[in-house]
Amino acid sequence: MENNISLTLKVWRQNGPKDKGRFETYKLDKVSTDSSFLEMMDILNEQLVNEGKEPVAFDHDCREGICGMCSLYINGRPHGPDDDVTTCQLHMRKFKDGETITIEPWRSAGFPVIKDLIVNRNAFDTIIAAGGYTSVSTGGVPDANAIPIPKVDADEAMDAASCIGCGACVATCKNGSAMLFVSAKVSHLALLPQGKVEAARRAKNMVAKMDELGFGNCTNTGACEVECPKGVSISNIARLNREFLKAKLAD
Amino acid sequence: MNLDSKIPQGPMAEKWSNYKANQKLVNPANKRKLDIIVVGTGLAGASAAASFGEMGFNVKNFTIQDSPRRAHSIAAQGGINAAKNYPNDGDSVHRLFYDTVKGGDYRAREANVHRLAEVSNDIIDQCVAQGVPFAREYGGLLDNRSFGGAQVSRTFYAKGQTGQQLLIGAYQALMRQVNAGTVDLYTRTEIVDIVMVDGKARGVIARDLVTGEFQRHFGHAVVLATGGYGNAFFLSTNAMGSNGSAAIKAYEKGAAFANPCFAQIHPTCIPVHGEFQSKLTLMSESLRNDGRIWVPKKKEDAEAIRAGKLKPTQIAEENRDYYLERRYPAFGNLVPRDVASRAAKERCDAGFGVGTTGLAVYLDFKSAIERLGEDAIRARYGNLFQMYEKIVDDNPYETPMMIYPAIHYTMGGIWVDYELQTTVPGLFAAGEANFSDHGANRLGASALMQGLADGYFVLPYTIQNYLADDISTPRMTGDEKEFVDAESEAKAKFEKLLAIKGNRSVDSIHKELGLVMWDFVGMARNKEGLEKAIERIAEIKKEFWSNVRIPGSGEGMNVELEKASRLADFITTGDLMARDALHREESCGGHFREEFQTEEGEAMRQDDQFAYAACWEYQGADKAPVMHKEDLTFEVVKVAQRNYK
Numbered sequence: 014m015e016n017n018i019s020l021t022l023k024v025w026r027q028n029g030p031k032d033k034g035r036f037e038t039y040k041l042d043k044v045s046t047d048s049s050f051l052e053m054m055d056i057l058n059e060q061l062v063n064e065g066k067e068p069v070a071f072d073h074d075c076r077e078g079i080c081g082m083c084s085l086y087i088n089g090r091p092h093g094p095d096d097d098v099t100t101c102q103l104h105m106r107k108f109k110d111g112e113t114i115t116i117e118p119w120r121s122a123g124f125p126v127i128k129d130l131i132v133n134r135n136a137f138d139t140i141i142a143a144g145g146y147t148s149v150s151t152g153g154v155p156d157a158n159a160i161p162i163p164k165v166d167a168d169e170a171m172d173a174a175s176c177i178g179c180g181a182c183v184a185t186c187k188n189g190s191a192m193l194f195v196s197a198k199v200s201h202l203a204l205l206p207q208g209k210v211e212a213a214r215r216a217k218n219m220v221a222k223m224d225e226l227g228f229g230n231c232t233n234t235g236a237c238e239v240e241c242p243k244g245v246s247i248s249n250i251a252r253l254n255r256e257f258l259k260a261k262l263a264d
Numbered sequence: 265m266n267l268d269s270k271i272p273q274g275p276m277a278e279k280w281s282n283y284k285a286n287q288k289l290v291n292p293a294n295k296r297k298l299d300i301i302v303v304g305t306g307l308a309g310a311s312a313a314a315s316f317g318e319m320g321f322n323v324k325n326f327t328i329q330d331s332p333r334r335a336h337s338i339a340a341q342g343g344i345n346a347a348k349n350y351p352n353d354g355d356s357v358h359r360l361f362y363d364t365v366k367g368g369d370y371r372a373r374e375a376n377v378h379r380l381a382e383v384s385n386d387i388i389d390q391c392v393a394q395g396v397p398f399a400r401e402y403g404g405l406l407d408n409r410s411f412g413g414a415q416v417s418r419t420f421y422a423k424g425q426t427g428q429q430l431l432i433g434a435y436q437a438l439m440r441q442v443n444a445g446t447v448d449l450y451t452r453t454e455i456v457d458i459v460m461v462d463g464k465a466r467g468v469i470a471r472d473l474v475t476g477e478f479q480r481h482f483g484h485a486v487v488l489a490t491g492g493y494g495n496a497f498f499l500s501t502n503a504m505g506s507n508g509s510a511a512i513k514a515y516e517k518g519a520a521f522a523n524p525c526f527a528q529i530h531p532t533c534i535p536v537h538g539e540f541q542s543k544l545t546l547m548s549e550s551l552r553n554d555g556r557i558w559v560p561k562k563k564e565d566a567e568a569i570r571a572g573k574l575k576p577t578q579i580a581e582e583n584r585d586y587y588l589e590r591r592y593p594a595f596g597n598l599v600p601r602d603v604a605s606r607a608a609k610e611r612c613d614a615g616f617g618v619g620t621t622g623l624a625v626y627l628d629f630k631s632a633i634e635r636l637g638e639d640a641i642r643a644r645y646g647n648l649f650q651m652y653e654k655i656v657d658d659n660p661y662e663t664p665m666m667i668y669p670a671i672h673y674t675m676g677g678i679w680v681d682y683e684l685q686t687t688v689p690g691l692f693a694a695g696e697a698n699f700s701d702h703g704a705n706r707l708g709a710s711a712l713m714q715g716l717a718d719g720y721f722v723l724p725y726t727i728q729n730y731l732a733d734d735i736s737t738p739r740m741t742g743d744e745k746e747f748v749d750a751e752s753e754a755k756a757k758f759e760k761l762l763a764i765k766g767n768r769s770v771d772s773i774h775k776e777l778g779l780v781m782w783d784f785v786g787m788a789r790n791k792e793g794l795e796k797a798i799e800r801i802a803e804i805k806k807e808f809w810s811n812v813r814i815p816g817s818g819e820g821m822n823v824e825l826e827k828a829s830r831l832a833d834f835i836t837t838g839d840l841m842a843r844d845a846l847h848r849e850e851s852c853g854g855h856f857r858e859e860f861q862t863e864e865g866e867a868m869r870q871d872d873q874f875a876y877a878a879c880w881e882y883q884g885a886d887k888a889p890v891m892h893k894e895d896l897t898f899e900v901v902k903v904a905q906r907n908y909k
């Protein structure tokens with residue numbers, strides 16, 4: 014049932030990459046528990062604009078859990094207290110009346126803050142550019158049904174491919190490792206005959222790029238899997254390691 | 265205004281082959297000398313930019329999001345059509361073409377649609393080669409499902425995330441070109457104007473959304489793949505950043521804007537529940553394969569449900585009105601979107617709506633779960649059901665979903681000829697941004713098909729026909745007068761916005777516009793309402809330009825400033841939509857004029873008067889636009905009243 018709650022928000026404000034940043038505290042009254050977390054942020058911003066203050070900058074776009082743009086660290090958890098959701102899918106019914114909510118950006122060496130709660134995740138694109146594709150150009154490809162693919166493989170590839178590139182895995186990892194993200198892409202493609210051809214090389218190049226960009230090493234803490242809003246499995250990391258080893262052996 | 269559609273000679277099925285056989289090409293050495301600007305990284309933009317890069321052109325590709333993969337296309341759920349006929353159920357290129365023209369209520373250009381159907385199969389091949397994990401059967405071959413407006417199963421899908429997987433495929437192809445150095449990618453960068461040199465589009469003015477700085481970019485040709493303008497309604501199924509600004513910039517530079525009033529209202533969205541609502545969530549049309557739509561047969565039951573005294577599961581089978589199955593026995597729950605949306609509105613207006621507001625109908629999976637088991641339904645729609653539950657806090661396996669129509673897609677857009685070139689030479693438009701293939705109504709799973717067709721298989725040919733004459737045009741530096749002037753004009757506009765310093769937030773004005781659009785330019789329109797809308801929009805425009813408040817400055821990131829500049833263009837769009845809807849005195853597809861309906865409430869086209877695309881020409885900031893016609897002739901398709909009974 015719908016209810017109204019009052020909240021205290023502790024929000025990270027940082028006016029650009031070079032600013033030191035600080036927490037600001039805001040009060041919000043009468044927030045409907047049926048509203049989403051980002052709608053609550055809209056209400057806060059409307060209030061700030063009406064007071065002549067600068068609204069809080071945060072990333073978002075689809076607001077249905079698929080674009081991977083939203084990225085808040087809420088009460089110490091990426092994407093907040095609910096499981097298997099992105100921040101935009103989080104609803105205020107998960108919070109209590111009178112609660113204090115702390116809202117921070119992703120914090121990781123690989124993702125520098127741009128403003129307030131917005132970080133720069135271009136590193137993910139750079140990692141994909143290093144090999145996260147099949148090397149085929151438009152046209153001249155075989156018929157889609159030319160190669161049958163076992164349903165289990167296709168389904169498993171689909172699960173790995175559900176990664177939305179949000180970066181929660183990196184944000185939650187004490188080492189700031191991007192292994193879950195990289196392994197999801199390596200697995201997605203390695204599981205399909207079309208991607209298998211370049212699997213080992215792809216793994217090697219993507220891992221090298223990840224290291225180069227300052228992401229940390231994976232020590233198998235498993236935190237990433239817990240916070241991944243799309244349930245991307247840590248078993249993908251094992252597959253990545255296998256492909257990586259193959260590439261090393263071939264060298 | 266030159267509206268030459270440049271339809272190639274020959275019989276319909278041979279036009280595209282004839283075109284390709286006779287068009288001009290650019291040789292590899294010359295491709296290196298040519299620059300193409302692609303605005304947008306959705307399905308249309310990413311596929312075009314990647315393909316141009318592979319061919320050897322120099323490409324500059326822009327997106328307002330932080331990564332190409334975030335484009336609105338990512339949100340498409342249900343699937344993509346193709347005429348593969350893998351299920352052997354009678355599909356063919358001809359049938360896909362025919363269904364699309366008919367589904368569009370005979371307001372699309374036949375030759376373009378035929379080409380779309382022809383290349384549809386290549387898209388599926390391409391995507392599989394990229395590693396798109398389409399759903400498969402146990403034998404390892406691709407699975408298909410059916411969508412509204414078709415009696416065959418021709419829709420390919422990847423769980424409920426087809427758009428995501430197709431976009432990731434195109435994105436990866438794009439990143440491969442970024443790595444190869446053929447594509448320069450500009451993220452968080454918004455195109456704020458188009459630069460004209462000697463009557464041709466030769467570049468763009470961009471604004472870096474992080475620093476607030478303006479940039480000048482030259483291109484021998486410019487492609488707009490910037491998506492649709494449904495967010496003029498404030499509440500829609502589109503992503504928050506979806507906007508029609510680039511299209512409006514093109515329009516202001518002389519590109520005709522065609523059929524702006526053709527907007528699609530999607531029948532299956534989660535109903536509005538509060539004032540704070542920021543967007544509406546679509547529940548994929550694929551759900552209509554297995555879900556049955558109903559409202560209570562008795563008004564008392566509907567009233568009791570609205571008052572919270574009765575649950576839908578308590579209503580006996582004989583007291584449910586499966587109104588789509590009742591009215592349209594042949595297509596049932598799979599009638600096209602416009603028909604399904606109006607039928608829902610009709611029931612709710614008549615007092616049979618459910619939910620607390622009475623503006624909702626049920627989408628029920630009970631029969632399907634009984635027939636196929638919960639696991640089968642979970643496998644098909646699991647993520648959609650989860651999405652629903654997270655938003656509404658109801659379990660759709662146990663109780664029917666509630667749905668209501670919402671603005672979803674815009675068929676109208678920048679006018680393009682057969683080559684996807686606008687009325688401005690050198691300016692092309694692709695994907696949802698153009699008006700080309702869907703007439704007055706788009707069939708489900710056809711937007712993804714069109715976006716990728718345009719980007720992978722149409723523009724890579726047609727743009728060469730244009731660029732072949734440009735091989736000796738030298739690159740410009742961006743210091744030419746035209747570029748400098750365009751930049752200062754754009755800057756002045758942003759400074760003007762910042763200087764208003766009024767009392768109202770951007771969103772509060774946008775919501776006001778949205779309400780006017782929904783009330784008067786929404787699902788049912790009439791003369792009086794549309795005239796009122798035009799008046800109201802003029803007032804909102806005035807209010808905006810005198811009373812909007814944008815905190816902060818033009819330096820660094822300023823989200824309110826971005827939103828304000830897009831809202832200024834949505835106001836222009838809203839006005840165009842209302843004018844177009846007022847002039848089109850007929851009902852067709854997504855455009856329903858109350859004055860033109862049959863006794864049973866079905867849409868009545870006026871083919872003798874309105875079988876044309878209405879192309880609006882800009883006349884200046886405060887002048888009414890002028891309408892020109894591209895007459896539509898139908899060589900192959902037999903124009904008839906659509907009948908889904």
Ligand SMILES: Cc1cc2nc3c(=O)[nH]c(=O)nc-3n(C[C@H](O)[C@H](O)[C@H](O)COP(=O)(O)OP(=O)(O)OC[C@H]3O[C@@H](n4cnc5c(N)ncnc54)[C@H](O)[C@@H]3O)c2cc1C
Pocket residue numbers: 303304305306307308309326327328329332334335336337338339340341342343344426427453454455456489490491492501502503506507509510546672673694695696697708709710711712713715
């Ligand atoms: C919820 C939902 C579900 C859907 N499901 C389906 C489906 O199942 N099947 C189907 O066929 N269709 C579906 N559609 C429709 C389909 O997704 C869209 O029509 C299609 O993806 C549009 O693609 P596009 O490439 O034209 O534009 P978009 O994907 O909207 O991309 C626009 C791009 O332009 C950029 N851009 C915009 N303005 C500027 C600017 N000024 N400067 C720089 N960049 C700019 C954006 O950053 C973005 O990259 C669905 C739509 C919605 C809303």
Ligand code: SF4
Pocket residue numbers: 175176177178179180181182183193194197240241242243244245
């Ligand atoms: S693996 Fe999960 S947490 Fe990491 S980027 Fe992908 S979706 Fe986000």
Ligand code: FES
Pocket residue numbers: 072073074075076077078079080081082083099100101102
């Ligand atoms: S806004 Fe798109 S995933 Fe949250």
